[in-house]
Amino acid sequence: MQRIPIIFEHKGKQYSGILLPVQGVGHSSVWHLMINNYYFGSLRYTDRWIFDSNKMPEIADFLGDYVIAWYQ
16 A cells, blocks of 8 residues: 555645555554654544544544545
8 A cells, every 4th residue: 555645724724744554453444644754643444434633533534535535
């Protein structure tokens, strides 16, 4: 799996980073969001998208839709 570049705006601030697929977690539906080489949280899919982050957990569906679009 490859790195997924991403640029998005959240609460009036623009972010630029990458979503890194995480290997070895038992399945391929986990990505780390890295902004300026800083870990922002973990995106994962179980029965819905979840973004484990204190900074912006409400963007889970946005990030999940972005990942799906990237691979299509």
